[in-house]
Amino acid sequence: MYCIHMSTMSKMKTFRACQHLIKSLFNEQVFRTPLLRRGPGQRNYSAAKETFAVMYTEHGEPGKVLEGKILPLPDTVGPEEVFIRLLSAPVNPADINMIEGTYPVKPVLPTIVGNEGVGEVLEVGASVTTLRQGDWVLPDTPGWGTWREYAISPAKEFRKIPNDIPVASAAMLSVNPCTAYRMLTDFVDLQQGDTVVQNGANSAAGQAVIQIAAARKINTINIVRNRPEIENLKTQLKDLGATHVVTEEFCRTPAMKELLKSIPTPRLALNCVGGKSSTELMRLLANQGVMVTYGGMSKQPITVPTGVMIFKEIKLVGYWMTEWTNRNKGSPLRDKMFDDLCDLIRDCRMVPPPCQLTPLRNFQSAIAQSAEKFSGRKQLLQMNCISAD
Template sequence: MLQTLHRVTILGPRLSFGSRPFSVSSILRANRAVVYTQTGDPSQVLTTVTYDALPSPAPDTLNIRFLLAPINPADINVVQGVYPAKPSLTSLVEGHEVFVGGNEGLAEVVQVGTGVSGLTSGDWVVMTKAQAGTWASSRNVRPQDVLRLPRADGLTEVHGATMTVNPPTAYNMLNDFVTLEKDEWVMQNGANSAVGQAVIQIAASRGLKTLNLVRQRPDLDDLTRKLKALGATKVLTYDDLADRALTKTIVKDWTAGKGIRLGLNCVSGKDTTAMARLLGDDAYLVSYGAMSKEPLSLPTSLFIFKNLTTAGFWQSRWYKTHTREDKENLMRTLVDLVSQGKLKEPEHEILSIGAEESDEAAGQKIRDIITKMSAGQYGKKVLLRFEGAQ
């Protein structure tokens, strides 16, 4: 008995379907990918397609199977066409060029082509090429676009899938701008974000103290307990910053009068302006996001009288400007933190796409969760898994 496999036809921003016969056993082992043909509203342009098994890898390439791939806010921005990094078209779907979603993910090496050294079947790898198209069950890639992830006690698939964006961002911001000694303070906003939680843990592993700013919320006490369990020293809300005299007194008391020399910003707007006033002399304010969608505005006096330095950080640029050895060292450092119990899995939810689900049902499931994420209805990291892929 035959069932129907949908064949892709490109018609504008969405994909429409013809059909051809396909066996039940093949459907249960089909490869899948989340694709789009032009940028726009993810609920309108994203769809899921089935594609054939990969052929044996050509020389100097390898075939990988993705185990988990995050759906990050930046990934949604890429689909919307409002993010600086752009994906490349691929002919993954026979006869058509499409964009495959996803930038980050953990994959397993399935087959290695001739001429590839340092990688073997069964190795775990992460992507070092930006916008590699990780929302797929399998891909053929160049060895220079992946990095082998060292196996270690306590290292889970979730750790691996989330290892190349948030923890490196936290680690590099803590190391690349100011040389901080034990018991010095770091201040950050967006402290409950994935990067913020990584900052807390990595700072704590180095004996640094953190002042963490979050928005006021009904469950503030629960959030504060959660952040302190990760290693946060102090937690304040943006509303607390409104009382400048009180805040300065409290912070001065906490830091024993020693100025805070590093501030990390992912919010911008007026809350970051208030936060910057708490920095000490010769401090750095490093921005890696602007969740408020407001500009960063700082008093000129901070530059004149406190010698404030401002800088931006983008992990994608770091990967472009650093050597493979630098990247390998960074991964080893982060894996070591995991194995020492100093870097936990992010709070997460796994979105599994069953092998028996139709492409349309799978696409609708993904569109629905991205719509909820875009509306701020998800506090957990969402990780995509395709079941039954070959």
């Protein structure tokens, strides 16, 4: 079920410019803004007095501890506050980990779920000068709680972003694309023609790495788990700009050595898996190469071969987007990062991963489907949206 937001002709022209590529990659029209129109009995937003929100009061399995609740909204918008209508929010692994209580960020309970998402400003307080009605915003605080329909919060809690990009791109902008951008920028001075190797290449972050690297004319070797539809996955990632896509099993064959002869040896490795997969990445690195670890999907420790550590003099570092953001809230580097990423989106050189849209009130279905093995689709919650049919 998909909805289209017919806000301005210029916005639709931007979307049309990317439509052909999007259809060829995913055969889905999920990258436009949802049509926000009233259903039977639904209040006009200017009169909204309550909001649906997904909450939990204790940590545990999402299927057991999450509840959908109707919460009252304040009667007025304070001088320093803004009234936000949430448009869309993804289901991220960090959201699940926070619900389970295994994530480093632990909000005070009870709390509303959701670290990432995009909203539209409906009303601003009398003293607010940084935002105005119609602006799109991202929460600037980890664990802010995006799985809700409306919110009235201090304006300082939000970051303004352009509203001329597809809503799916905006909703998934602040975590994975930013993580990919920083890892490709901060650890190795990569030049055109250099090579990056990564595992978990079909993840949302991995797909962002492929596209940013391609825009910078950097080669990528992309390692994925074998699966029944492996050739389809390889085609999808190559359409995004991947240089090579290989399975973990292929990495341990003589054919991998031949592949490495065709491009420069990787100077940077990006690890989101851990375990044996991370060991393979280290073996593929050039002398004095760097491996950045930003995830541990296998839940296995990183084992470092002594010879690789000593004789290749590789470096191992960790990266966490939340910590970088906390250190760089007002940094020009952060402004440039968002500007660069939005430019790539407008140029259709960065598209979000394939998505499945689910109404917010069907959140349990989205969570269940996000846990399916090899699903290949990101779950994207849609707020205030009914069928366009």
